[in-house]
Amino acid sequence: MRSEAYSAIENYLSSKASTQAKRLKGDIAKNNQSLVLSMDDHEEVADEFNGIKLWWASGKHVMKSQSISFNHMTDEKRYYKLTFHKYHRDMILGTYLNHVMKEGNDIKIKNRQRKLYTNNGSYWSHVVFQHPATFQTLAMEPKEKELIIDDLITFSKSGDFYAGIGRAWKRGYLLYGPPGTGKSTMIAAMANLLGYDLYDLELTNVKDNTELRKLLIETSSKSIIVIEDIDCSLDLTGQRRKKREKKEEEEEKDPRQKQQGMEESEGKNSKVTLSGLLNFIDGLWSACGGERLIVFTTNYVEKLDPALVRKGRMDKHIELSYCGFEAFKLLAKNYLKIESHHLFGTICELLKETKITPAEVAEHLMPKTSSGDAELYLKSLIQALELEKEEANLKSEEVARKSEPSLNQYSH
């Protein structure tokens, strides 16, 4: 088996070899030669570190097997030879080799096949995670997007910082906004950006706090734990608690209602509590290693229990909202491959006056025929926006009419 150090160097060099090969690609293409991205025996890869030039070469020692064999098996020991000026020896053996190992291990993590876990009761099962969403394709205000990317990258590089201040290497995100504004898409983009695994935790499948604790302890480092629609997942919101208290009062008055309620909720009743979840986020988690993000999503942020969303627990609150012009332009670029059009001005004005989600805009821009042209899709979007605007106007007129004092009120 190859040692960890060997495979880290191998990863590092294959990335170097591939950049050098890419640089050569033009010449190679001209000569109609095939492109070699990995290192062959005795092939050299040049590297430069802090202005110092070095050369790596790979090779192998072939040793005749001591045992008697009919098929002349040989043992081979592969190695890498590093050549540099002896003046730099200390720096190369220290700083440079550490840098190679770190980069090599990072490449390994980035290239590994990532997993999407879902819980079936108290067990995780997984499939390969292959969602194509990235921050480049996520439509939202560019400045806000930059801030989020920066926040995520800073987090992923802050292991030493968290250790230094004695805090668990974890960060909580709350994504909120109407359905179809890209909450799930953003989570996939986060996982793709950082190369993390995803744990999609379905709280309604979790029996009680003990089961919750077991599931969360089993999650690995470099992962995102997602609890979608936290307001609907459990009895976690203030409103739901009040509703339940009211229902309990009614049931006390009429025991028949209680029986009916028990039958209805049988099978989907989970005893996970808000305090169980909070205890884990605050306490237990800190004890089980690091580099985890926990992401809650909700369509109704105002309904959440303040204890759940207070800063420190959910470090960053991100609102995903209706489609603005910048987000529309990105969708048009992705879906229609256009960056400008004479209908953009009309769309820009209509977007200011309407509430339409990026999912709805995307639906209009999605090519429906192989010959469909951009103008057709933009016109369909304009039609939808005009309809939306009309409906919104009617609604506000109705609200205004209802709030007007009726004439009778003033008659004597």
Ligand SMILES: Nc1ncnc2c1ncn2[C@@H]1O[C@H](COP(=O)(O)OP(=O)(O)OP(=O)(O)O)[C@@H](O)[C@H]1O
């Ligand atoms: N901001 C966005 N950028 C790009 N595509 C988007 C965006 N928002 C929505 N979409 C598109 O709409 C579809 C639905 O979006 P998504 O599931 O991410 O929304 P959501 O906010 O998570 O909705 P829900 O609250 O119903 O779960 C996605 O598959 C994606 O193609």
